[in-house]
Amino acid sequence: MAELKSIASQIRRDILRMVHGANSGHPGGSLGCTEFFTGLYFNIMEHNPQFSMDAKNEDVFFLSNGHISPVFYSTLARSGYFDIKELATFRKINSRLQGHPATHEHLPGIRIASGSLGQGLSAAIGAALTKKLNKENNIVFSLHGDGELEEGQIWEAVMFAAHHKVDNLISTIDWNGQQIDGTTAAVGGLGNIREKFEAFGWTTLEVLNGNDMDEVVATLDKAKGLIGKGKPIAIMMHTIMGKGVDFMENDHNWHGVAPNDEQLQKALAQIPETLGDY
Numbered sequence: 429m430a431e432l433k434s435i436a437s438q439i440r441r442d443i444l445r446m447v448h449g450a451n452s453g454h455p456g457g458s459l460g461c462t463e464f465f466t467g468l469y470f471n472i473m474e475h476n477p478q479f480s481m482d483a484k485n486e487d488v489f490f491l492s493n494g495h496i497s498p499v500f501y502s503t504l505a506r507s508g509y510f511d512i513k514e515l516a517t518f519r520k521i522n523s524r525l526q527g528h529p530a531t532h533e534h535l536p537g538i539r540i541a542s543g544s545l546g547q548g549l550s551a552a553i554g555a556a557l558t559k560k561l562n563k564e565n566n567i568v569f570s571l572h573g574d575g576e577l578e579e580g581q582i583w584e585a586v587m588f589a590a591h592h593k594v595d596n597l598i599s600t601i602d603w604n605g606q607q608i609d610g611t612t613a614a615v616g617g618l619g620n621i622r623e624k625f626e627a628f629g630w631t632t633l634e635v636l637n638g639n640d641m642d643e644v645v646a647t648l649d650k651a652k653g654l655i656g657k658g659k660p661i662a663i664m665m666h667t668i669m670g671k672g673v674d675f676m677e678n679d680h681n682w683h684g685v686a687p688n689d690e691q692l693q694k695a696l697a698q699i700p701e702t703l704g705d706y
Contacts, residue, residue, distance in 0.1 A: 450519035481538035492548020546579025575607030590629030638667035
């Protein structure tokens with residue numbers, strides 16, 4: 429796990445520098461999901477950086493809450509999909525690294541445009557059914573924000589997946605309790621998300637500390653062992669928005685705000701440079 433934690437530390441630095449460099453972006457959720465992305469791409473998922481959109485005979489991942497693109501882009505670059513130097517172009521004119529992932533930019537690793545919340549689960553279900561039709565044994569993974577669950581399309585997809593026994597799908601919910609306008613409890617009143625998924629017929633697991641690499645990897649691995657048993661799988665992952673930067677943690681105001689020069693230096697001082705900045 430030491431290697432994974434080292435990668436996660438560098439990804440956090442990438443996130444901060446990318447958002448600062450563009451003076452735009454979403455650092456809070458990106459920092460909170462760093463362990464998930466690191467564990468998924470560097471340990472759990474069977475994937476090929478020699479990117480192919482048809483994804484035959486490999487696992488695939490869909491980011492539904494596309495605004496946390498900084499952590500996604502850094503993970504893809506650090507795992508070999510494209511040169512890490514391209515991270516410096518984040519949100520710049522003519523960059524392939526748009527604020528929300530977009531397929532028309534032909535960036536390796538991006539399978540769907542995910543600027544509009546609520547759509548990623550439907551796409552993931554489609555991919556999972558395709559793999560079943562093609563008799564592939566690979567897994568489809570997806571990630572969703574808890575605030576995103578206020579979108580009605582999510583629950584239509586949740587119902588569909590259970591009814592049609594889409595049991596090669598593992599969907600993770602980033603349950604940080606924060607969204608752009610405040611806490612999820614105050615804005616939408618989501619209640620117990622795990623109980624909701626179970627009521628819809630999903631198998632559920634829970635990560636009590638989604639910023640603990642060991643627990644994240646162990647739970648993802650456990651979820652893989654539940655594939656093929658007749659039910660889709662949902663992981664409720666409790667994370668801390670802004671994890672790793674003391675003045676950003678658990679503060680919804682950092683959902684979509686870039687740090688200034690002084691704040692960047694203060695933040696980077698808290699996160700070791702392990703693999704070299706881009």
